[in-house]
Amino acid sequence: MQLRNCPRCGRLFASSGRGMCNECLQEDARDYDLVRNYLRDNPGANMVEVSRETGVELGKIEEFIRQGRLLAYAKLQVACEICGAPIASGRLCESCRRGFRGGGPEPEKPGLEEMRGRVHIGRRRGDRRS
Ligand SMILES: [Zn+2]
Ligand SMILES: [Zn+2]
Known part of the structure; x- marks a missing residue:
């Protein structure tokens, strides 16, 4: 294990092969769930609507999209x-x-x-x- 700075929050964390600290990973997973759940009910929503309704930052939603995690939703x-x-x-x-x-x-x-x-x-x- 080596100590690294989390690219998202800047705190030192023990890297276990994943790019972020545990808190940020958890937050990421929670935000992704929020977004995905919202999209399940509102498949036609665009990024701004998703962000407004879920409270997840636009930048994060954009990250999910770039990672190909929201490919099923054509509007995004x-x-x-x-x-x-x-x-x-x-x-x-x-x-x-x-x-x-x-x-x-x-x-x-x-x-x-x-x-x-x-x-x-x-x-x-x-x-x-x-
Ligand atoms: Zn972090
Ligand atoms: Zn181009």
């Missing part, structure tokens, strides 16, 4: 870190990821990723919030 999106396009998980949108690949090594599962990207783009149209 985060912004691509390069172009700002809405994406359902991860950090980059399909086209930015593609731009990065350009001639590089083979991506892991190109077919699946491409299909997913296309479905999402289709669904986004007409659903634009200004």
Whole structure:
């Protein structure tokens, strides 16, 4: 065991392979439960509504989305870190990821990723919030 600073609260904790201190891990699990329970009853809710109704910070919900933990809920999106396009998980949108690949090594599962990207783009149209 080694002592580390928790990236979330900054306190020293004994690292056991997980990235955060116990308190933050528990808080994270509790927040995730709140969000998931709310979404079970309100599958069409967007991030702002979820945050307002559950009291969970937007930033945390965004983290859950980027980690791919809320993939079942199509309305929940985060912004691509390069172009700002809405994406359902991860950090980059399909086209930015593609731009990065350009001639590089083979991506892991190109077919699946491409299909997913296309479905999402289709669904986004007409659903634009200004
Ligand atoms: Zn902590
Ligand atoms: Zn992008």
